[in-house]
Amino acid sequence: MSKMGLVFRQEIRQTVMRRSFFISLVLMPLIVGVVFWVINVSSAEDPAANENPLAELVMPAKEALPEGVVDDSGLMGALPEDAQEDLIRYDSEAAARAALDAGEIEAFYVIPPDYLSSGKATYVTSSPNPLEQGRNVHRLETALNAGLIQDETLAARLENPMELEVQTLSEAPQRDADNVMTFLLPYMVAMLFYAVIFSSASLMLNSISTEKENYVMEILMTSVSPQAMMTGKILALGLVGLFQTLVWSGIGFAFTRLAGKAVIPAEFQISPVLLVWGGLFFVSGYALYASFMAGAGALAPNLREASQVTFLVMVPMIIPLMMIGALSQNPDGALSVGLSLFPLTAPVAMMARMAATEVPLWQGGLSLGLVIVSAVLAVRWVGGLFRTQTLLSGQTFNVKLFLRALVGKA
Numbered sequence: 494m495s496k497m498g499l500v501f502r503q504e505i506r507q508t509v510m511r512r513s514f515f516i517s518l519v520l521m522p523l524i525v526g527v528v529f530w531v532i533n534v535s536s537a538e539d540p541a542a543n544e545n546p547l548a549e550l551v552m553p554a555k556e557a558l559p560e561g562v563v564d565d566s567g568l569m570g571a572l573p574e575d576a577q578e579d580l581i582r583y584d585s586e587a588a589a590r591a592a593l594d595a596g597e598i599e600a601f602y603v604i605p606p607d608y609l610s611s612g613k614a615t616y617v618t619s620s621p622n623p624l625e626q627g628r629n630v631h632r633l634e635t636a637l638n639a640g641l642i643q644d645e646t647l648a649a650r651l652e653n654p655m656e657l658e659v660q661t662l663s664e665a666p667q668r669d670a671d672n673v674m675t676f677l678l679p680y681m682v683a684m685l686f687y688a689v690i691f692s693s694a695s696l697m698l699n700s701i702s703t704e705k706e707n708y709v710m711e712i713l714m715t716s717v718s719p720q721a722m723m724t725g726k727i728l729a730l731g732l733v734g735l736f737q738t739l740v741w742s743g744i745g746f747a748f749t750r751l752a753g754k755a756v757i758p759a760e761f762q763i764s765p766v767l768l769v770w771g772g773l774f775f776v777s778g779y780a781l782y783a784s785f786m787a788g789a790g791a792l793a794p795n796l797r798e799a800s801q802v803t804f805l806v807m808v809p810m811i812i813p814l815m816m817i818g819a820l821s822q823n824p825d826g827a828l829s830v831g832l833s834l835f836p837l838t839a840p841v842a843m844m845a846r847m848a849a850t851e852v853p854l855w856q857g858g859l860s861l862g863l864v865i866v867s868a869v870l871a872v873r874w875v876g877g878l879f880r881t882q883t884l885l886s887g888q889t890f891n892v893k894l895f896l897r898a899l900v901g902k903a
Contacts, residue, residue: 495721496716496717496718496721496722496725497717497721497722497724497725498725499717499725500713500717500721500722500725500726500729501725501726501728501729502729504700504725504726504729504730505729505732505733507700508696508700508729508730508733509733514733517692517737518737518740518741519740519744522740522741522744522745523744526744526745526747557599557628558596558597558598558599559578559579559580559581559597559598559599560579560580560581560598560599560600560601560602560628560629561580561581561582561583561589561592561593561598561600561601561602562580562581562582562583562589562601562602562604562633563582563583563584563585563586563588563589563601563602563603563604564582564604565586565603565604565605565606565608566604566605566606566607566608566609568604568608568609568637568640568641569604569633569636569637569640579628579629579632580629580632580633580636581598583601586601586603589601589603589617590617593617593619599618599619599620600616600617600618600619600620601616601617602614602615602616602617602629602633603615603616603617604637609641635649638651679817679820679821679824679845679846679848679849680814680817680821680845681848682771682844682845682847682848683813683814683817683820683841683842683844683845683848684814686771686774686775686778686840686841686844687810687811687813687814687841689734689737689738689775689779690734690775690778690779690782690810690840690841691782691807691810692734692737693730693731693733693734693735693737693779693783694779694782694783694785694786694806694807695786695803696730696733696734697726697727697730697783697786697787697790698786698787698789698790698800698803700726700730700790701726701786701787701790701791702790702793702800705790705791718876719875719876719877719878720872720873720876722876723784723787723872723875723876724872726783726787727779727780727783727784727787727872730783731776731779731780731783734779735775738775767844767847767848770843770844770847770857770861771844773861774839774840774843774844774861774864775840777840777861777864777865777868778839778840778841778864778868780868780871780872781836781837781840781864781867781868781871782806782807782810784868784871784872784874784875785806785871785875786803786806787875787878788871788874788875788878789802789803789806791875791878792878809835809837809838810837810838810840810841812832812838813832813838813841813842813845814841816828816829816832816842817845820832820842820845820846820849821845821849824845824846824849824850824852825850829842829846830846830856833845833846833852833856833860834856834859834860834863835863836863836864836866836867837867839860839861839863839864840864843857843860843861
């Protein structure tokens with residue numbers, strides 16, 4: 494058996510025999526699955542329950558009360574038709590306060606007499622939750638605009654100058670803008686790829702740092718080349734990470750079947766093409782970030798310091814999660830396309846785009862090619878870090894050391 498094969502076999506054996514690996518493989522997804530299964534079963538038994546169990550868990554549903562308006566300026570026009578049930582006019586602030594105390598409204602707005610010069614208004618509420626405040630601000634602004642302009646049609650056009658109707662010449666998947674899954678599915682896919690690549694790459698960081706602390710790495714370096722060692726470890730831990738993902742997916746599917754309903758509606762089932770692209774981007778993205786993690790492990794003197802730089806290494810993968818609004822709502826925009834082509838953000842960004850829209854084949858191929866080339870270069874670069882003087886230096890990890898190692902002067 495080749496030396497790379499020996500490294501591959503030994504790495505798999507050491508990883509799967511760890512107690513922490515078993516906990517992350519089975520126990521953690523089981524706990525999460527039980528929680529969501531209980532939520533799904535509870536919502537199925539109670540027809541009055543929130544139709545979205547996840548939203549119910551984050552923000553429990555309660556009866557929505559209207560809000561009041563006190564217009565002391567006399568400038569406010571008629572309320573929009575769709576707001577007349579949610580906004581109630583009161584003649585005085587005292588009357589609005591009495592309604593609030595009686596539980597008839599949940600808050601009220603006060604438009605002061607000097608509103609025209611100051612532009613200020615007051616919002617009075619009994620709820621400290623900022624997510625429940627100001628639900629009707631937009632409608633109130635519409636009424637104020639109509640009062641100031643004295644023309645409801647002109648005020649509506651000023652507020653919304655153009656209703657753009659997009660006509661595309663190619664068929665695209667039908668997406669229901671009112672369905673929350675239209676926006677949640679790209680986010681879920683992006684989070685899944687971030688978690689899978691991060692967890693798999695972290696195995697590499699743990700392996701390199703542990704072997705370096707125990708001086709096993711120095712012994713390995715005397716009998717195997719850095720590239721062979723890196724390749725064996727990347728293949729082994731990638732296979733372990735893929736196995737972990739399949740187990741997690743199986744547990745999630747089992748709990749979904751037990752709950753008696755699908756988490757994702759039928760019109761948003763993940764296509765086989767997306768699964769193929771997902772496998773390709775997982776392998777290439779994992780190889781890229783596993784190399785970076787190995788580099789951090791080679792430069793840091795111990796696992797504790799190596800773990801501290803994990804965030805620095807994973808920042809590029811976090812950026813698409815921060816830009817998920819653009820990726821899901823405007824997947825063909827310049828920002829979305831740029832994130833999906835840049836090698837460090839592509840594994841997460843491209844999969845989020847593919848979950849949101851039909852991506853041109855050339856963009857998917859170009860993105861995958863750039864990630865693969867970057868991964869090959871990263872493996873070669875990190876292999877150069879495994880020089881004896883670097884491994885035995887014992888220097889504290891810092892940005893200066895990282896940059897010197899990057900140009901081969903560590």
